[in-house]
Amino acid sequence: MSSSAIKHGVLVALQDLDPSSPLFKRGTSLRVTGKLDEYSVENALAVIVDGDFKLKIDVKHLRDLNLRIGSIYQFIGELLIAPNDEAILQARVGRNVDGIDLNLYHQSLQLLKQFQENHVSDHVA
Amino acid sequence: MMNPTLNFHVKLLGFDFLSLTQQPSSLSSSSDPISFYRKGKPISRVETVGVVVSRELKSCKFLKFLIDDGTGCVPCIFWLNHLDSPYFFRRNPSDVRIMSKIANNQAAQIQLGVVARVRGRITSYRGAPQITVADVVVERDPNAEILHWLQSIKLAQSCYNVNLPIAPLNR
Numbered sequence: 001m002s003s004s005a006i007k008h009g010v011l012v013a014l015q016d017l018d019p020s021s022p023l024f025k026r027g028t029s030l031r032v033t034g035k036l037d038e039y040s041v042e043n044a045l046a047v048i049v050d051g052d053f054k055l056k057i058d059v060k061h062l063r064d065l066n067l068r069i070g071s072i073y074q075f076i077g078e079l080l081i082a083p084n085d086e087a088i089l090q091a092r093v094g095r096n097v098d099g100i101d102l103n104l105y106h107q108s109l110q111l112l113k114q115f116q117e118n119h120v121s122d123h124v125a
Numbered sequence: 126m127m128n129p130t131l132n133f134h135v136k137l138l139g140f141d142f143l144s145l146t147q148q149p150s151s152l153s154s155s156s157d158p159i160s161f162y163r164k165g166k167p168i169s170r171v172e173t174v175g176v177v178v179s180r181e182l183k184s185c186k187f188l189k190f191l192i193d194d195g196t197g198c199v200p201c202i203f204w205l206n207h208l209d210s211p212y213f214f215r216r217n218p219s220d221v222r223i224m225s226k227i228a229n230n231q232a233a234q235i236q237l238g239v240v241a242r243v244r245g246r247i248t249s250y251r252g253a254p255q256i257t258v259a260d261v262v263v264e265r266d267p268n269a270e271i272l273h274w275l276q277s278i279k280l281a282q283s284c285y286n287v288n289l290p291i292a293p294l295n296r
Binding site for chain 2: 006007008010011031064065072074076092093094095097098100104105108111112115116119122
């Protein structure tokens, strides 16, 4: 993939990733964060959780990442939607973020989105 | 009064960096053919923090990489041609060798998935802004990127977006 074709992973909380979300589309580039709940080496599939919300992660492209149940990870990749409306993130980048302050992360995300919206509206005005 | 956005490394988020406007440089003293502006104010140096999502190394020449901070992908070029570039011919050769070694060590740390803090000059490549890297460090603190978001927002609101009064000249 050429670098110019790489899109940034839109920051999204798992709770905001439901079928009604505009981000819930095949091919959308996302960045998600959560605690590793399940991991199957055979299928290269992981599941992360954040509160009551879960997301499957396809980790077959992440050869150098050591995955440990209970640790917190951040993944960037593209969303795939199964016929049953189940979302799977095909990760191209992943990293361990044990020690991240998730409350601060979620609050900062709100501020960041607000700042981006204001910036865009300033440019339009 | 010095222009705060021209003479320092401006902490910018990716989307903000990518929306900088460009004009041919009007300053005859400037070595850069292009000048960059954020909301009408000139900017020459930036600092950004994000995940390395792409890397292309041409040994002894350059490392090209992309920093994704969740709002945009910032293209970066890190020159590693110290030993061949005419730019360094007038410098002390032992200094240049040390600079080359430091740059190569920094470049080796820039791997896919790490969070990097990049500082450098804004340049133009094929019409788009990029960072010509002066220095780059890998951030180990998982909260470093969050802190950069908050600092960038705070600085934009309290400094970069503010029109400072021009101080009277002391005669």
